[in-house]
Amino acid sequence: MAGTVILKGQVLSFSGTPFEGEPTDSARIDDALALSSGRISAVGPFDRLKADAPEATVIDHGEKVIMAGFVDAHVHFPQTAMIASWGKRLIDWLNTYTFPEEMRFADAAYAAEIAARYLDLTTAHGTTTMCSFATIHPESVEAFFAEAQRRNQRVVAGKTCMDRNAPEGLRDTPKSAYDQSKALLDRWHGVDRISYAITPRFSPTSTPEQLDAMGALWAEYPECLMQTHLSEQVDEIAWVRELFPDARDYLDTYEAHGLLGERGLYGHAIHLENRERARLRDVGAALVHCPTSNTFIGSGLFDMMGLMADGHRIGLATDTGGGSSFSMLRTMAAAYEIGQLRGVPLHAAQLLWLATVGSAQALHMSQQIGNAAVGHEADLIVLDLASTPAIAQRSACATDIWEALFATIMMGDDRAVHEVWIGGKQQ
Structure with missing residues (x-):
């Protein structure tokens, strides 16, 4: 897995549609994502991803959210x-x-x-x-x-x-x-x-x-x-x-x-x-x-x-x-x-x-883009859930990740976009 990069943080992906049943049931939060050769090669526990690719470069994003662009x-x-x-x-x-x-x-x-x-x-x-x-x-x-x-x-x-x-x-x-x-x-x-x-x-x-x-x-x-x-x-x-x-x-x-x-x-x-x-x-x-x-x-x-x-x-x-x-x-x-x-x-x-x-x-491209899923092209963003003082103080009071994400949705702008990856390359 030469050239692998592991992004550590709150990795958000979807396994189904949130318009059926409870909206959060279709979502998944992991703590690491690996990308290699322009694609997402693994999603899961950081320890497992690091063990599988001990030479990988690790970028630790703390509590930031890593998700599809x-x-x-x-x-x-x-x-x-x-x-x-x-x-x-x-x-x-x-x-x-x-x-x-x-x-x-x-x-x-x-x-x-x-x-x-x-x-x-x-x-x-x-x-x-x-x-x-x-x-x-x-x-x-x-x-x-x-x-x-x-x-x-x-x-x-x-x-x-x-x-x-x-x-x-x-x-x-x-x-x-x-x-x-x-x-x-x-x-x-x-x-x-x-x-x-x-x-x-x-x-x-x-x-x-x-x-x-x-x-x-x-x-x-x-x-x-x-x-x-x-x-x-x-x-x-x-x-x-x-x-x-x-x-x-x-x-x-x-x-x-x-x-x-x-x-x-x-x-x-x-x-x-x-x-x-x-x-x-x-x-x-x-x-x-x-x-x-x-x-x-x-x-x-x-x-x-x-x-x-x-x-x-x-x-x-x-x-x-x-x-x-x-x-x-x-x-x-x-x-x-x-x-x-x-x-x-x-x-x-x-x-x-x-x-x-x-x-x-x-766009008929859901097998290629739009989700932080294994095999998808590595078009990714990292969201800072405390990108401005107003958002930070609201996020600090959040009881779960969804409350924190909602504050960024409602008040966020380009300052919330901490990092962007296109085709496996950081922009």
Whole structure:
């Protein structure tokens, strides 16, 4: 076991879902984790791990928590520079802030600058994998994947496709969207730790012809993920009804064009009709909860517990930059607050599971990332449960690890992320 590193501390992992039975029953706390050759090689008692690898380097983190890095299931890395833009509803927000910023990504140098900045910021906040929309420009995808490849980081992204209801400099065509997406997919998908996602932005910005083209591409590459947006705001849904008068509902604008499936990721999914809920569940598609975005843009309250009870696959996401933070801790706090508004507060174990295992399952990567489990890739974070004076004094009063973790979830930021490992290397 040459080159083994043992991390000593409170190692948090999950053996099941905390949404069934007592939330903490699915969680496990060990006191050491070993990593070697970029993977987790052992989890368990420190004495046993040290005996099995006597030459291992030991890093003692005391009472800090060692766990899987956060997995952010829905982001827009090109919106990094305009995060926290004031006061608009979705459609006006896109036109006022998002589209002008995204037009800058035709410049490969600017795309590379923002890709590096985004990955620096998210690493500092403990996010080790994300699924990102790019812009219509192939340069934006190339920049993001090249920077992730340089860092040996597991990421998912795709060229955003739009051929209507967007500015001149942000529209492609059904043919160019298909051709450019296919070329990027062929070049990058499965290279190192990179995966491609077919990415129509959402129905209002794609003609039926472009949705058909994206559906055809997905049928050719069914192993790929497909990401889009669904039922984020009520005025958006009304717009979709105007644009697609023959559709049964918003989901049908995707379903009719081959864009509904098990490997589909549907961001937001707040205002779902009964048929939509049933179809999404039946095909095993993933819904992605974006709580800071939903409150910041005034979209609504996601039905986490109702959808979980119905058997949906659900991930958690910052939705940068509609979301107002790069932090998955802040995202978990917002998910808790939305749960409170719906009368069902989430337990710390449920929140941490959503930000790791749940999001990894949404991305169909739960055998690779999202858990501090033997054989998983060594994408890990170390959380300091006393990272600020306010958190430290609350943590000192905690009766168990869950109380201490909850204080960090609710009040923590990048200062709580003591250490980050990506691909078995400390960052």
